Amino acid sequence: MKRYSALGLLRGGLGGHKAWPRAWRTPEPKPAYDIVIVGGGGHGLATAYYLAKVHKMASVAVLEKGWIGGGNAGRNTTIVRSNYRLPQSQALLEFSLKLWEGLSDELNYNVMFSQRGALFLGHSDSDMTRLAERGDALACNGIDAELLTREQVGRLIPLLDLSTNARFPVFGGLIQRRGGTARHDAVVWGYARAADALGVDIIQNCEVTGLDIEGGRVKGVRTTRGDIAAGRVGLCATGGSSRLAAMAGLRLPIECHNLQAFVSEPVKPMIDTVIMSQSIHCYISQSDKGEIVLGGDPDLYPTYAQRGMPMRIEDVASQAIGLVPALSRLRMLRSWAGTTDMSFDGSPIIGTTPVQDLYLNAGWCYGGFKATPGSGWLYAHTLATGAPHPINAPFSLDRFERGATIDEAGAGPMPHHR
C-alpha cells in the first residue's frame, strides 16, 4: 500500500494527480475463504480489517451486492458519540469512540473525525432531570458528560432560539465534548483500502442468494458470481439481515424501517457542534463542506423502499427551524432514506446464531454509524475466536427469549414506539 502523506500529496499535485494507484484491488472471488463477510458497508469492511490486522487472518472476503458504502454507510447523519444510558451500551459505544480517536492514523486515511461536541437539548424540567441522570450514569463509567445551563448552551450555539416564547424552549443541555462527526465515505474507503492492503478480497456486485448448510453448520455461500466455500460466515448486511437469516431458516427480532436525512445548500460556519433533541427527535449539524445536515424520526412503518415520506421532511424542517430560526432561510439540496434494522429493544445484535459457524451483526436501529470501528473490532473477535468478546456478549441474539433485553429507551417490543 502506498502510504498517504502531506509530502506525497504535494508530489501528486505537482504531477497533476495522475500517478495515484487504485486504493483497493478488484479481485475475482476465490473458491474458498476461511471467513466470508456478507455486506461491504462500514461494519463489514471494519470487521475484515480487524480480522486481518488483529487476528492475522489471511483468507478473508467481503461480499457486497452493490458497491461498497452504497447502503447505510452513505445514508446516515455522520454523528459519533458514546453518551448512552445503559452500561452495556456505554461500554460498546465508548470502546468504539476510543477507536475513532485514533482511526485516521490507524488507517493512514483522513476520516475527518471532528470532536466538535454532541449536545442533547433539554426542553423542560423533566428533560433536565433525565439528562442529569444520564450524565451521572456516564460519569460513573468514566465517560465525559457535562450538564450545561441555558446560558452555557446559548454561548455554545448563539443561533438557538433561547427566547421565552420559543417553539421549543431550551432549559439546558448535556454535552459530550468528545463526540462529533466523521466523514462517512472516508470511513468506508479507509477501511477498504487498509483491509485490501492486508490481503482481504473485497468483491463488489456479488449478491448472496443462498447459504450452504449441512447438519446445522454453514459450509459456504451461493452468490451471483458462483459458490464460495467458507469456514465461517459473518452476516453484516443491514436491511438484508432478515432475508439472509431466512436462508438459514432463522427468524430475527428485526423489523426494517426507513430513516430519512436531509442536507441544505452549503453556507459559512454557523453551527459548530452537533445539536440533538431527544424530546422532539431532531438532529442538526454542519458538514465540513458547509451543508446543514438534518435528521429526525424514522417513518414509523415497515419498509424496504429507501424512499421517505414527505410528511417527515415537513416535521424535521419545522423542528429545526423552531430550534434555530435562521435555518428558515436555507434551501434544501437533497433528501434520502436508508433501510434500518430495527431491533426490539433498540440495541444491536452481534454474536453467534443457532447455525454453527454462522454469525450475525445486525439490528443497529438508526445508530450504527457511530459504532463502525467498535462493531468491526468486536465482530472480528467473535468471528476469529468463535465466541463473543465480553463487551458484545450482552448483545446476543437470544437475549429476547431470556428476558435480558437492553432497552435503552424503555419502549418495549415495539421498534417504532421510541
Next chain:
Amino acid sequence: MLLINCPYCGPRSGAEFTFERPIQSVVALDASPTQANQRLFTRDNPRGASWELWRHAYGCRAWLRLNRDTATHEIAETVVFEADA
C-alpha cells in the same frame, strides 16, 4: 405519502393513520409463553406483501387490516380488523 382507504371514511392521508404491528405479531390471549415470545420478538420482516394492523388514530379510530407491499408501498386491501381474523 400513503393514501389509505378507510372502510368508514374513504380515502384519507397516511398522516391520519398509525402503524401498529404486523398481523403475525398480534398475540392471542391464550398464547403460551413460547408463542407469545415468538410473536412479540421475531418477524418474517418480508420484502413484499405483508398483512399489517393499522389504526385510523387521527380519524374514526378504527382498527384496520392492511395488505401492504413493503417495497412498493402499494396497498392492495384495507379491511376492518376483527379480533379473530
